[in-house]
Amino acid sequence: MPPGILRNSLSIGKVTLGFPARLLIRTKEGQRTVPSSKLDKGEPLTHTALHGCFGCGQHNRTGLRLRFYVDDTGQILSTVRLAGRFEGPPGHAHGGIVATLLDEAMSKTNRAQNIVAMTRHMEVDYLRPVPLRTTLQLTARHLSVEGRKHHCAAELRNAAGELLATGKALFIAIDPARFQASKPSMRAMKS
Numbered sequence: 321m322p323p324g325i326l327r328n329s330l331s332i333g334k335v336t337l338g339f340p341a342r343l344l345i346r347t348k349e350g351q352r353t354v355p356s357s358k359l360d361k362g363e364p365l366t367h368t369a370l371h372g373c374f375g376c377g378q379h380n381r382t383g384l385r386l387r388f389y390v391d392d393t394g395q396i397l398s399t400v401r402l403a404g405r406f407e408g409p410p411g412h413a414h415g416g417i418v419a420t421l422l423d424e425a426m427s428k429t430n431r432a433q434n435i436v437a438m439t440r441h442m443e444v445d446y447l448r449p450v451p452l453r454t455t456l457q458l459t460a461r462h463l464s465v466e467g468r469k470h471h472c473a474a475e476l477r478n479a480a481g482e483l484l485a486t487g488k489a490l491f492i493a494i495d496p497a498r499f500q501a502s503k504p505s506m507r508a509m510k511s
């Protein structure tokens with residue numbers, strides 16, 4: 321059992337995952353803790369407001385549609401099952417998709433603190449090929465902050481808890497209103 325991550329276990333079908341006994345979740349009504357047994361019933365976080373996001377947008381039919389939870393230590397958690405269309409090496413995930421998982425989870429460590437930040441620099445260690453069509457555990461932590469600079473780390477494990485990939489990234493906090501104002505209009509994008 322990897323130290324610092326697995327404190328209890330949760331069974332989804334035949335797969336046993338390690339998760340804290342209770343998870344702090346954020347909903348439209350506020351935040352509350354729920355037993356981790358509720359995880360498989362899907363408790364969406366408010367970050368899903370970015371509907372079109374390839375990583376977490378629940379309305380993006382071609383995306384990953386990830387759902388995230390935050391535990392009472394601030395750790396971000398998600399279970400992932402990658403479809404065949406995300407293949408790179410035969411039977412395994414494309415490296416860009418693995419990077420996306422890590423990036424997305426790390427970004428949620430900021431979002432959990434109501435910080436809107438964009439990835440400026442990221443590094444990935446691909447330790448083992450990441451299998452498709454099997455349950456994976458994605459976790460991320462906020463490491464430190466210095467002004468607008470937020471340092472985060474993430475890990476991707478298989479259901480047995482073996483480490484498959486790790487990431488570290490620098491995020492820069494932005495003003496979301498200014499970002500929205502600078503967004504290209506649909507008309508400009510079509511021309």
Ligand SMILES: CCCCCCCCCCCC(=O)SCCNC(=O)CCNC(=O)[C@H](O)C(C)(C)COP(=O)(O)OP(=O)(O)OC[C@H]1O[C@@H](n2cnc3c(N)ncnc32)[C@H](O)[C@@H]1OP(=O)(O)O
Nearest residue numbers: 423424427436437438439440441467469492494496499500
């Ligand atoms: C509406 C909802 C939206 C919601 C948006 C959030 C969605 C999140 C989605 C998931 C995450 C993503 O995929 S985001 C998508 C991928 N990322 C992007 O497209 C970002 C593209 N890049 C940018 O837009 C820009 O570079 C920013 C905003 C990240 C930063 O630009 P900036 O604001 O001009 O910042 P800048 O002054 O250059 O740098 C800030 C500080 O960081 C330091 N710094 C810069 N690079 C490095 C580095 N490699 N290592 C160390 N330090 C560095 C600088 O020295 C400076 O330090 P000091 O002088 O302050 O000490």
